[in-house]
Amino acid sequence: MKTTKRHLHPLAILVFWGRYIISWFIIILLSLFTDHGEWNETAMVVVIILLVILLFAVFKYWWYRYEIGDQAITIYTGVIFRKQRHVPYNRIQTLQLQQWLFLKPFHAVSVQLETAGQSHDQAEAVLPVVSQHVVDQLQLLVNGEQPLSDEVPEVVDNRYQISWSDLNTYALTSMGIIPILLGLLWLYGKLDDLVSKSVMDETINVVLHFGVLVIVGLAVLLIIAGLLVSYLTIVQRYYHFILTKKGDRLHTEKGFFQRNTITASESRIQAVVMRQTVLRQLLGLISVQLVLVSSAAKEEDQDNLVMLPVIDQSRVAIVNQFVSWVPAKLPALTRLTVAGKYRLMRNAVLLSLIPIIPLVYWLRPWGWLSLLLLPIALIMGWYAGRYMGVKRLDHQLLVLQTGHHFQRDTTIVPKRCIQSVTIEQTYWMRRVGLCHLQVNIRHGDGKEMVEVRYLPLQTAKDVYQWYRTKYN
Amino acid sequence: MIKGDALPQQIKTVWRISAAGTLIFGLLISAGLQLAIHFWHWWSWLGVSLAVLTILTTIVELAIVPYRYRFWRYRIMAQSVEIESGFFFHELTAIPISRIQNVTLEAGPILQWQHLQTVNIETAATTHKIESVTLATADQLKQQIMALAMEANDEDD
Numbered sequence: 001m002k003t004t005k006r007h008l009h010p011l012a013i014l015v016f017w018g019r020y021i022i023s024w025f026i027i028i029l030l031s032l033f034t035d036h037g038e039w040n041e042t043a044m045v046v047v048i049i050l051l052v053i054l055l056f057a058v059f060k061y062w063w064y065r066y067e068i069g070d071q072a073i074t075i076y077t078g079v080i081f082r083k084q085r086h087v088p089y090n091r092i093q094t095l096q097l098q099q100w101l102f103l104k105p106f107h108a109v110s111v112q113l114e115t116a117g118q119s120h121d122q123a124e125a126v127l128p129v130v131s132q133h134v135v136d137q138l139q140l141l142v143n144g145e146q147p148l149s150d151e152v153p154e155v156v157d158n159r160y161q162i163s164w165s166d167l168n169t170y171a172l173t174s175m176g177i178i179p180i181l182l183g184l185l186w187l188y189g190k191l192d193d194l195v196s197k198s199v200m201d202e203t204i205n206v207v208l209h210f211g212v213l214v215i216v217g218l219a220v221l222l223i224i225a226g227l228l229v230s231y232l233t234i235v236q237r238y239y240h241f242i243l244t245k246k247g248d249r250l251h252t253e254k255g256f257f258q259r260n261t262i263t264a265s266e267s268r269i270q271a272v273v274m275r276q277t278v279l280r281q282l283l284g285l286i287s288v289q290l291v292l293v294s295s296a297a298k299e300e301d302q303d304n305l306v307m308l309p310v311i312d313q314s315r316v317a318i319v320n321q322f323v324s325w326v327p328a329k330l331p332a333l334t335r336l337t338v339a340g341k342y343r344l345m346r347n348a349v350l351l352s353l354i355p356i357i358p359l360v361y362w363l364r365p366w367g368w369l370s371l372l373l374l375p376i377a378l379i380m381g382w383y384a385g386r387y388m389g390v391k392r393l394d395h396q397l398l399v400l401q402t403g404h405h406f407q408r409d410t411t412i413v414p415k416r417c418i419q420s421v422t423i424e425q426t427y428w429m430r431r432v433g434l435c436h437l438q439v440n441i442r443h444g445d446g447k448e449m450v451e452v453r454y455l456p457l458q459t460a461k462d463v464y465q466w467y468r469t470k471y472n
Numbered sequence: 473m474i475k476g477d478a479l480p481q482q483i484k485t486v487w488r489i490s491a492a493g494t495l496i497f498g499l500l501i502s503a504g505l506q507l508a509i510h511f512w513h514w515w516s517w518l519g520v521s522l523a524v525l526t527i528l529t530t531i532v533e534l535a536i537v538p539y540r541y542r543f544w545r546y547r548i549m550a551q552s553v554e555i556e557s558g559f560f561f562h563e564l565t566a567i568p569i570s571r572i573q574n575v576t577l578e579a580g581p582i583l584q585w586q587h588l589q590t591v592n593i594e595t596a597a598t599t600h601k602i603e604s605v606t607l608a609t610a611d612q613l614k615q616q617i618m619a620l621a622m623e624a625n626d627e628d629d
Binding site for chain 2: 419
């Protein structure tokens with residue numbers, strides 16, 4: 001293979017220009033306001049600034065070159081401070097493609113290659129704009145994939161595409177604010193009963209007098225607008241979500257304004273997380289996510305790569321078609337004993353007393369309302385206790401379940417991906433034979449600790465021994 | 473308790489010196505606060521309470537030295553490293569040799585003076601610390617872990 005230094009797609013100049021304009025936006029704006037001359041003078045200044053920025057973009061483009069070798073890709077950047085990055089193909093964890101809508105007609109794509117190196121939120125190798133045939137060439141080298149041709153239809157082993165109603169459900173149930181709003185509405189309704197009519201009327205009179213209603217109306221409008229924006233953002237991001245599996249590689253493709261494709265091989269998956277907020281749990285829905293050694297998914301749910309945004313609980317077996325080591329049916333887990341559940345509830349209640357006590361003490365009439373936190377804390381503790389659990393499956397898999405803040409996470413992790421295991425126990429826990437089990441997994445650039453709290457010591461010891469010894 | 477090695481005896485001296493360090497540092501800041509109270513009329517209880525807090529912390533730090541020493545254990549075996557510490561707050565960690573990415577030895581001035589070294593065992597996700605070992609043990613440990621790590625492979629467990 002010939003190895004010559006190549007330039008990016010010429011459209012990269014436009015993209016660089018756009019980025020510079022955005023990052024210099026404040027300076028451009030300031031120059032508009034400080035200049036008190038004729039309008040055409042002002043326009044002149046802006047045009048000059050834009051041209052200077054364009055010159056910078058051209059410089060950057062000119063010095064941004066890459067070389068696709070047999071074993072590695074090399075990227076040369078920098079005008080004054082030159083930088084060379086070598087990324088060997090076999091170290092690549094994820095290959096990510098991003099295509100803005102306006103680049104589609106030009107068949108131009110942005111490519112990001114990530115390795116396990118700790119580079120803090122930035123991909124190891126980035127090609128901001130290259131043409132599709134470069135992408136095909138890279139995919140062949142990284143994944144051994146043949147480029148798509150029109151005659152031969154693409155052969156995939158498994159495919160999942162999100163339906164419109166599923167996407168809608170996902171977006172609606174992703175917004176944490178809805179339950180809060182419902183709660184507030186309910187509270188308002190209750191307020192009517194609690195507070196006497198005359199007090200209520202008087203308050204409303206005062207409020208009317210100050211025109212506060214207008215402000216409240218505006219606030220409500222703002223909240224609704226915010227909700228709409230967050231809803232549309234999610235719909236946009238997961239628009240036409242497609243998950244396919246070919247050989248041992250998983251592809252996810254999604255997005256409307258920016259089509260985002262992420263490829264990762266099955267062996268690079270550190271863990272599979274099945275996540276349910278209490279809202280989704282009530283609706284029988286589940287979201288399946290992958291823990292990867294890559295920040296490719298940093299905009300998604302807690303940095304996990306969303307594999308199946310939302311599916312019905314009963315269809316969870318299809319995960320197995322995409323990640324073969326995930327069992328089609330999850331086993332019953334070893335749960336907490338009553339002593340463990342009691343401690344989780346006790347802790348939640350004690351924690352809720354921290355705001356309650358001063359509120360009740362200093363803000364007497366309204367402070368009593370904070371007592372409402374008490375039952376919420378109690379239920380939260382109960383929820384956590386109900387769903388903590390652990391089970392090891394055959395020799396290679398560990399299933400952990402945790403519940404906190406009304407969210408239930410089931411983590412399925414292969415033994416080879418567990419980096420270390422810790423058992424924690426205080427003196428008081430030892431007397432009742434309980435402990436915390438902490439399992440550390442590599443996640444993105446750092447670590448993710450899955451902690452099952454107040455587990456019976458024997459169960460934790462069993463996992464610990466299984467992990468520590470090579471065969472058993 | 474696992475049947476492992478205890479930390480070297482000298483670590484107690486190191487801990488006591490570091491407690492003294494806390495004391496000096498805290499008292500210096502209290503003195504600074506005293507000046508601020510004098511010149512800028514800051515709250516007068518600030519300096520005194522910090523000094524009291526510093527002395528209390530130092531006393532506790534000194535008092536728990538034997539306890540810390542008594543319950544610290546580590547063990548290096550063919551397949552894994554185990555680290556155990558604490559009685560009231562007990563912690564037991566297992567790190568398989570095959571997960572170890574690198575081993576870092578480090579020593580500040582106090583540890584150097586006592587001829588000790590801290591061993592940091594790093595995996596892809598976490599860092600685990602063996603608080604201190606003698607120079608000879610540190611070197612031996614490093615060799616042992618690296619040799620085992622060379623043999624061990626992710627695939628063979």
